[in-house]
Amino acid sequence: MHEETISSKKIYQGRMLGLRDDTVKLENGRISNREICEHPGAVAIIAFTSDNKMVLIKQYRKPVEKVIYEVPAGLVEEGESLKHAAVRELEEETGYRAGKIEKSIDGFTSPGYSTEILHFFIASQLKETKKNTEEDEHTEVHIVTLEKAHQMVEDGRIEDNKTIVGIYLAERYLKT
Numbered sequence: 001m002h003e004e005t006i007s008s009k010k011i012y013q014g015r016m017l018g019l020r021d022d023t024v025k026l027e028n029g030r031i032s033n034r035e036i037c038e039h040p041g042a043v044a045i046i047a048f049t050s051d052n053k054m055v056l057i058k059q060y061r062k063p064v065e066k067v068i069y070e071v072p073a074g075l076v077e078e079g080e081s082l083k084h085a086a087v088r089e090l091e092e093e094t095g096y097r098a099g100k101i102e103k104s105i106d107g108f109t110s111p112g113y114s115t116e117i118l119h120f121f122i123a124s125q126l127k128e129t130k131k132n133t134e135e136d137e138h139t140e141v142h143i144v145t146l147e148k149a150h151q152m153v154e155d156g157r158i159e160d161n162k163t164i165v166g167i168y169l170a171e172r173y174l175k176t
Contacts, residue, residue, distance in 0.1 A: 001027065002027060003024040003025065003026055003027075003032075003034075004024060004025040005022050005023070005024055006022075006023045006024060006025055006031070007022070007023045008020055008021070008022045008023075009021045009022075009023075011035075016039075016040070016075065017037055017038065017039055018037070018038035019035065019036070019037055019038070020035075020036050020038060021033055021034070021035055021036075022034045022036055034113075035113060036113060036114070036115065037113055037114040037115065037116070038115050039109075039114055039115050039116035040075055040076060040078070041075070041076045041116060041117045041118075041119065042073055042074060042075050042076060042085075042116065042117075042118050042119070043073060043074060043076060043082055043085045043086040043089055043118070043119045043120075043121060044071050044072070044073040044118055044119070044120050044121070044162045044163075044165075044166060045071060045072045045073065045086050045089060045090045045098075045101075045120075045121050045122075045123050046071055046104070046120065046121070046122050046123065046166045046169050046170050046173070047071070047072065047090055047094065047096060047098065047122075047123040047124070047126060048122075048123070048124045048126070048170070048173075048174075049126055049143060050125075050126070052145075052146070052174055053143045053144060053145055053146075054071075054143070054144055054145070054146060054149055054166075054167070054170055055071075055072065055090075055094050055096060055126070055141060055142075055143055056069050056070065056071060056141070056142045056143075056144060056149070056158075056163070057069070057070055057071075057072055057093050057094060057139040057140065057141055057142070058070075058139065058140040058141075058142055059137070059138060059139045059140070060138070064159075068158075068159055068160055069142065069152060069157060069158045069160065069163060070160045070162065070163045071160075071162060071163045071166040072089055072090050072093040072094050073089060073093075073118075073162060074088075074089035074092070074093070076119075082103070082119045082121075083101060083103070083121070086098075086101055086119070086121040086123070087101060090123055091129055091131075091132065092131070092132045093131070093137075093139050094131060094139070094141050095128060095129055095130055095131030095132075095141065096123075096126040096127065096128060096129065097126065097127050097129045098123035098124065098125065098126060099124065099125025099126065099127060100123070100124045100125045101121050101122070101123045101124075102121065102122050103119065103120075103121055104120040104121060104122050104169055104173075105120050105169070106118065106119050106120070107120070107165070109161070109162070118162055120162075120165070120166065120169055122169065122170075122173050146167070146170055146171060146174060149167045149170070150167060153167060
């Protein structure tokens with residue numbers, strides 16, 4: 001299966017995201033269009049306290065117009081290694097520095113329209129430092145057991161897919 005790109009038109013380039021309209025030729029010869037959101041990639045951190053509780057953050061998300069629970073996450077800056085981005089984002093959003101951080105899995109967030117790849121990391125041996133969120137960012141840290149996190153998914157308090165994936169990765173990590 002393949003779609004041949006005939007043309008690509010840049011529609012918008014913002015600080016973080018780009019949008020383009022690609023004209024493609026399908027395998028059956030038909031011509032179609034694909035609207036594609038260009039994203040630089042991000043990291044998500046599944047962080048554990050010394051007693052194996054998960055570190056979540058709570059923050060307002062404008063696109064969905066509500067406060068949601070999430071695992072710490074953020075963009076990878078240009079030229080930055082994935083590991084460095086994970087360490088930086090964890091400390092910025094939670095005030096914890098990881099003594100140990102290891103790569104887990106990668107996954108596309110919404111491959112039907114976005115190029116974003118989310119890189120998951122497992123962080124442990126946490127030490128409290130100082131939360132250093134960006135000017136336009138406000139987060140609250142919430143420490144929960146894995147059982148409580150599952151319960152929060154089931155009762156609708158956790159709606160964020162990267163966090164749901166993170167909970168399953170946490171479960172796998174704690175079993176090893």
